[in-house]
Amino acid sequence: MDLAHLNRRGLVLVGCGRMGGALLQGWLARGLAPGAVHVIDPNAPAWVAERGVSVNGALPADPAVLVLAVKPQMMGDVLAGLGAASGALVVSVAAGVTLAAYGRAFPGAAVVRAMPNTPAAIGQGITAIVGNAQADAAALDLAQSLMEAVGRVVRLGDESQMDAVTAVSGSGPAYVFHLIETLAAAGAAEGLPADLALDLASATVAGAGALAMQEGGDPARLREAVTSPAGTTAAGLSQLMDPETGLGPLIARTVAAAAARGRELGQ
Numbered sequence: 561m562d563l564a565h566l567n568r569r570g571l572v573l574v575g576c577g578r579m580g581g582a583l584l585q586g587w588l589a590r591g592l593a594p595g596a597v598h599v600i601d602p603n604a605p606a607w608v609a610e611r612g613v614s615v616n617g618a619l620p621a622d623p624a625v626l627v628l629a630v631k632p633q634m635m636g637d638v639l640a641g642l643g644a645a646s647g648a649l650v651v652s653v654a655a656g657v658t659l660a661a662y663g664r665a666f667p668g669a670a671v672v673r674a675m676p677n678t679p680a681a682i683g684q685g686i687t688a689i690v691g692n693a694q695a696d697a698a699a700l701d702l703a704q705s706l707m708e709a710v711g712r713v714v715r716l717g718d719e720s721q722m723d724a725v726t727a728v729s730g731s732g733p734a735y736v737f738h739l740i741e742t743l744a745a746a747g748a749a750e751g752l753p754a755d756l757a758l759d760l761a762s763a764t765v766a767g768a769g770a771l772a773m774q775e776g777g778d779p780a781r782l783r784e785a786v787t788s789p790a791g792t793t794a795a796g797l798s799q800l801m802d803p804e805t806g807l808g809p810l811i812a813r814t815v816a817a818a819a820a821r822g823r824e825l826g827q
């Protein structure tokens with residue numbers, strides 16, 4: 561992150577909720593000066609002003625970056641209320657809203673769409689980015705370094721991939737949290753105390769995720785390593801991997817519905 565550039569010109573963050581707040585914490589932890597950050601949010605959390613960040617105050621005339629982290633449904637109103645982006649790089653984390661929409665609001669501006677996820681709150685997010693035609697290598701590098709404050713970054717070849725990314729990694733933590741909920745509930749139904757079942761389910765998801773990341777490659781190989789012939793896992797997987805009623809078609813419908821909603825939000 562080019563801190564000198566950002567600290568000199570300033571960064572404006574519009575929307576400081578769950579995602580904007582996680583990003584802000586990451587930037588401040590990386591050394592962005594609180595005095596260089598200007599948050600616009602009618603409901604910014606108290607810690608933001610307490611850290612010395614300007615909240616709903618006067619904005620710099622020529623900020624280096626304008627980050628948009630409001631809900632997609634209110635993006636139209638927010639864009640209409642903002643002035644020109646001047647020479648700022650515009651970075652939006654909103655689902656659905658297209659580069660073309662930002663291009664209409666900020667003619668000629670370099671715009672990068674970014675799709676992070678909530679593990680960003682502990683520095684373990686994964687963010688996909690894609691820029692418009694005006695976003696040159698320096699703009700993409702700056703956007704990437706901003707998002708790397710909260711985890712890894714991957715670059716997309718085409719904006720058309722963004723709704724699928726949103727449906728997989730943007731929304732994905734919610735699917736995984738629901739997996740933990742349902743695994744714990746099933747354990748409780750088999751007679752475990754609820755808190756023990758939740759601990760077992762959470763630790764299993766965390767450990768399996770860490771193992772999959774460390775090993776890389778094909779997760780089917782890791783699944784097979786758990787599955788003894790005619791054992792307990794095989795019995796469980798006979799349900800979970802049923803081609804009609806199992807997890808495969810359910811996750812396919814889940815991701816398709818999320819991606820379709822992303823496309824709707826972009827209309």
Ligand SMILES: NC(=O)c1ccc[n+]([C@@H]2O[C@H](COP(=O)([O-])OP(=O)(O)OC[C@H]3O[C@@H](n4cnc5c(N)ncnc54)[C@H](OP(=O)(O)O)[C@@H]3O)[C@@H](O)[C@H]2O)c1
Pocket residue numbers: 574575576577578579580600601602603604629630631632634638653654655675676677678730
């Ligand atoms: N959460 C995720 O997992 C996630 C992941 C990837 C991308 N995103 C994207 O990140 C964006 C924000 O989502 P979020 O989950 O962080 O939502 P959020 O927690 O509701 O944060 C949005 C913030 O913007 C504030 N706000 C409302 N109207 C505003 C205005 N006119 N100007 C400035 N700020 C305003 C909200 O205040 P009020 O609470 O008073 O309305 C809230 O503090 C969305 O576009 C979403 O698609 C979210």
